[in-house]
Amino acid sequence: MTNTYSIIESCGRQFWVEPQKFYDFYDFRNRRPNKTLSSKSFKIQRSEDILQADKILFDQVLILTHETDVYLGHPFLDDFRVEASLLPGIRKQSKLYVFKMRSKKRFRRKIGYRMTSQRIKFNSLYRKVGSKLKNNLEFLVKGY
Template identity: 40%
Template sequence: MLLPYGILEMCGRQFWIEPTRYYDISQFTNRLLPSISKTILFNKVLLLNENNKGSQIKIGHPFLDGLFFQAKLVDNGLGSKVQIFKMKSKKKFRRRFGYRTKYARLHFDSILSIKSFKNFYLLTE
């Protein structure tokens, strides 16, 4: 049995989004985001499956008009550390550095189909 889901475009990537789930999205911290526990609306919906049996699927060309995914920004954080080591043999060249990727944790609440909203932060990339 399939749950209601949608395919959403964020940060140049496509995500399979199901309501009431958490997603860690990288590359969000470079953009301006609202503070934690604010509601964000995403309008780049590529596909939407409304019922459990998969018989009502809407496909956008390229996006569906009037549909929004509602998410709440839960946390901003750092991912696990990535170590990079460069070495050239016989040249005595060794270089070691690392970095931690930044991410934003989003909790997707629901799929909305209303065009006018108040007190929401609309994210249009």
């Protein structure tokens, strides 16, 4: 087990994130436009090359630990960003059935739903150098 991990908030939920691991997020397919996307919790930069994965920058970092250092946000850490790669392909879960019935009324409805998700691999961690400069990022952890 590694000593480097962080807890981020995205899509209304909190995720324990470790380096070089894959996670499935459920809201990226519906929120993914053609060029770029800015949200409160993440930014997606699409690449024109098919072989290169899209980059996602998560801004809402709650907790970060790196070896012996622990950083706690109140509620978020403004200085840290987590970069991830959006891998191609859409995954579907098994079908969830919802069955509605009213007794003595001859009313029956069976509805099936498959939740879709996209897989994300977390790559690196950045620390923002200047408080007003958004593009000035310092590389903090390789292989995060």
